[in-house]
Amino acid sequence: AQRVTQPEKLLSVFKGAPVELKCNYSYSGSPELFWYVQYSRQRLQLLLRHISRESIKGFTADLNKGETSFHLKKPFAQEEDSAMYYCALLDTGRRALTFGSGTRLQVQP
């Protein structure tokens, strides 16, 4: 069965510090992975997907198939990055997302 693990419930950093939100997955096929973000009082929204190889708001995530990881990184955190972050894996068969339990990022001034 597929699974997404986010080992940290809370990550607290100071403004300007590097950030790495960890995500590990298990999936038998070729994975399609996403990071979703939920800012305070807003809906869940897509931050980035591995297939696009894009950088959004300074965040990047590289799929490492050997380590089955898709960690989210940003070199210099900003206070507005404070939010809940969810890593998600697409089940290409049922077309549904499997989410991790989320990591709350707190960026302190």
Added chain:
Amino acid sequence: GAGVSQSPRYKVTKRGQDVALRCDPISGHVSLYWYRQALGQGPEFLTYFNYEAQQDKSGLPNDRFSAERPEGSISTLTIQRTEQRDSAMYRCASSLVAGGPGINEQFFGPGTRLTVL
């Protein structure tokens, strides 16, 4: 245009009552998904539709839960004889097309927070 909308935003009900949660997807989106999110957890898949056809309902926890999308647009998730363990955030999402890699962005609604007393 407008995003995914859900109603009601909050629902408090007594144990044993039936509830109906509504989702209005983005116009033209083929696929519609229902997820449930317990406190401190990520969303968990319940069911999904392509147009009006329910493609997968394997995530529905038991037969008290049902969903429909009769005209391929608005969907209703119904929970019969609610129990306290049904309390959660219920999230709806829609996506433009049903398949293919790289085009599966799911747009989420604001969610309905259900509390069963």
